[in-house]
Amino acid sequence: MISNQTLVEPERGYAFFDVDNTLITLNSMLSFQDYWYRLYPDLTAESSYREDLRTHLHAHACWETVNKLYYRHFAGRSVTELTQAGESWYQQCRRAPDFYCQPVLDELRKHQRSDYQVVLVSGSFPAVLTPIARDLGVAHILATQLEEQAGFVTGYLAAPPMVGAGKRDAIRPLLGSKAMAELSFAYGDDVSDIPMLSAVGNPVVVAGGRLSLAQVKKLGWRLIAQ
Numbered sequence: 001m002i003s004n005q006t007l008v009e010p011e012r013g014y015a016f017f018d019v020d021n022t023l024i025t026l027n028s029m030l031s032f033q034d035y036w037y038r039l040y041p042d043l044t045a046e047s048s049y050r051e052d053l054r055t056h057l058h059a060h061a062c063w064e065t066v067n068k069l070y071y072r073h074f075a076g077r078s079v080t081e082l083t084q085a086g087e088s089w090y091q092q093c094r095r096a097p098d099f100y101c102q103p104v105l106d107e108l109r110k111h112q113r114s115d116y117q118v119v120l121v122s123g124s125f126p127a128v129l130t131p132i133a134r135d136l137g138v139a140h141i142l143a144t145q146l147e148e149q150a151g152f153v154t155g156y157l158a159a160p161p162m163v164g165a166g167k168r169d170a171i172r173p174l175l176g177s178k179a180m181a182e183l184s185f186a187y188g189d190d191v192s193d194i195p196m197l198s199a200v201g202n203p204v205v206v207a208g209g210r211l212s213l214a215q216v217k218k219l220g221w222r223l224i225a226q
Helices: 028-039 043-056 063-072 079-093 102-113 126-136 165-175 178-183 191-198 213-219
Strands: 014-017 117-122 140-143 146-149 152-157 185-188 202-206 222-224
Touching: 014 102, 014 165, 028 043, 028 079, 028 126, 043 063, 063 152, 079 126, 079 152, 102 117, 102 185, 102 202, 102 222, 117 126, 117 165, 126 140, 140 165, 165 191, 185 191, 191 202
Parallel strands: 014 117, 014 185, 117 140, 185 202, 202 222
Antiparallel strands: 146 152
């Protein structure tokens, strides 16, 4: 999904940014779900969600599996209420002085000044990503798409999750030529970001995720602090 306006191929290249624990210092999906249950208390639903986290969220978790399972807990939620909650979640979180990872935000601003086309690429969903993109002046988002029926989400995805190979497959049509890929940048912090990072000529790893220093050194990629 490319949101907000039609994307025109840039002259300088693309700059793709993972969001959770890369551009922002928290996991938007987990943070939003905590916020949702404060807005709409449901002890049974919340207990089921937290049991799934205890079972599936660990150091070696497969993010594609976790992503699909996470959105199963959205089944029956109103699209309108999700959108409104995403906005209010953002307004609350944005007040924290460290909401954005400053070194990564500096990179994003540098690319904007140099006329790169910045794209947010995230396994999170549009309701929480849209206000972030708006705040940063970013017109394009590649996000996990939720299946909708009659104004409600079903708990299933309308396309493969924007995680792992899904990120790589989403950016490849934009990159087009090998020359454009070589000009472009991508930023991520997790092993699941390797397919996206490998697809561009300028991969950048943000420290603090599941990509170890030894892995980054072996790959020969640039590393920046969180």
